[in-house]
Amino acid sequence: xxxxxxxxxxxxxxxxxxxxxxxxxxxxxxxxxxxxxxxxxxxxxxxxxxxxxxxxxxxxxxxxxxxxxxxxxxxxxxxxxxxxxxxxxxxxxxxxxxxxxxxxxxxxxxxxxxxxxxxxxxxxxx
Numbered sequence: 001x002x003x004x005x006x007x008x009x010x011x012x013x014x015x016x017x018x019x020x021x022x023x024x025x026x027x028x029x030x031x032x033x034x035x036x037x038x039x040x041x042x043x044x045x046x047x048x049x050x051x052x053x054x055x056x057x058x059x060x061x062x063x064x065x066x067x068x069x070x071x072x073x074x075x076x077x078x079x080x081x082x083x084x085x086x087x088x089x090x091x092x093x094x095x096x097x098x099x100x101x102x103x104x105x106x107x108x109x110x111x112x113x114x115x116x117x118x119x120x121x122x123x124x125x126x
Contacts, residue, residue, distance in 0.1 A: 002042035003065045005032065005049075011066040013075040014051055014058070029053070049079075055092060059085035 003011075006021040009030065015021040022039040024030055031050040032041060043049070043062055051058040060079040069075070110118065 001065055002044045003067050004039065005030065005037060005041050005043045006039040007067045008043050008062070008065065008078070009051070011069045011075065012078045013069070013072060014053060024051075024053070055096070056089055057085070058089070 006018055006025055009015050009021040009025070010018040015024060025037060025039040025041075028036050029052040030037065032043065033048050034050070043065070045062055045065065047062045049058075049060050049062065051060065059082045061082070062078070063080050064078040066074070066078055
């Protein structure tokens with residue numbers, strides 16, 4: 001038994017819509033067994049997928065197949081994520097957290113005068 005990769009990614013809840021899953025596969029963000037694929041490619045149990053979603057990268061092995069979107073618990077039972085993938089994602093999450101903490105956001109938006117100064121400063125640098 002097999003299922004289209006875009007339907008499987010949607011059913012496994014990696015992407016919110018099937019159209020988005022198709023777009024990401026065709027854009028090269030999803031690889032099947034280390035190779036770039038098209039959205040119509042079928043996936044089978046035992047296949048290894050590399051999925052890039054935003055800043056996160058998942059390396060999963062297909063365990064089950066589905067063409068319909070079910071609950072989150074059913075979706076999680078369709079794949080098994082490797083330990084290295086989980087560790088790498090956690091490390092990236094921590095780095096993003098530290099980076100955000102080192103560059104705090106201002107308390108309020110800049111007023112008109114401050115915005116003009118920012119624009120003038122950026123034009124001088126460019």
